[in-house]
Amino acid sequence: MSVNLSDVTRLIPCSVALLSVATKEKRDVMTCGCMFVAEDQPFFIVSVAKRIFSHSLIEAAGEFAINVASEGQAGLARKVGALHGQEIDKYEKLGIQTEDRGPGKAPFVKSSFANIACKVLTSYPVGKYTVYIAEATDFAVDSTQRPVAWYGDRYFALKDEVR
Numbered sequence: 643m644s645v646n647l648s649d650v651t652r653l654i655p656c657s658v659a660l661l662s663v664a665t666k667e668k669r670d671v672m673t674c675g676c677m678f679v680a681e682d683q684p685f686f687i688v689s690v691a692k693r694i695f696s697h698s699l700i701e702a703a704g705e706f707a708i709n710v711a712s713e714g715q716a717g718l719a720r721k722v723g724a725l726h727g728q729e730i731d732k733y734e735k736l737g738i739q740t741e742d743r744g745p746g747k748a749p750f751v752k753s754s755f756a757n758i759a760c761k762v763l764t765s766y767p768v769g770k771y772t773v774y775i776a777e778a779t780d781f782a783v784d785s786t787q788r789p790v791a792w793y794g795d796r797y798f799a800l801k802d803e804v805r
């Protein structure tokens with residue numbers, strides 16, 4: 643029996659983030675997974691394909707925002723992840739409402755579970771991706787919302803606590 647090792651990546655439930663990024667001239671948003679490095683330091687890790695437009699903006703801006711997708715944003719996360727922002731403005735195309743944070747600052751996406759502004763600390767090339775480690779510099783949370791998880795290419799609401 644042949645085994646496709648790429649399938650093992652689908653075994654890990656992931657967070658769903660709308661990563662927003664902006665320079666003074668351009669802005670973009672992509673869907674990605676995000677995790678923290680350690681509990682006692684507010685550092686986060688994301689992996690971004692080198693070929694996509696968000697990558698060039700992160701390189702230029704040195705910062706981005708992690709907008710933790712809420713239940714109502716699962717469809718938006720799928721759409722954002724299927725479009726490329728080089729030629730279109732995804733915010734306009736998809737009607738994404740933002741809280742602007744000033745020129746060259748990543749906007750916060752409204753209706754997210756949480757918004758976390760991050761400054762890139764360091765990055766590592768890993769094949770076709772760049773892995774960024776970034777420090778949280780500011781955040782907002784809407785505890786009336788609930789985050790979603792991504793697992794096996796499907797989105798799940800985080801509902802019942804299990805013990």
Ligand SMILES: Cc1cc2nc3c(=O)[nH]c(=O)nc-3n(C[C@H](O)[C@H](O)[C@H](O)COP(=O)(O)O)c2cc1C
Nearest residue numbers: 672673674675689690691694695696722723726727
């Ligand atoms: C649920 C989901 C998770 C994704 N995770 C990542 C990721 O971790 N890294 C990445 O580079 N692309 C990821 N993508 C694909 C990017 O979101 C997509 O290539 C990006 O939106 C391209 O946009 P851009 O060219 O405007 O940057 C993911 C897509 C979806 C739907």
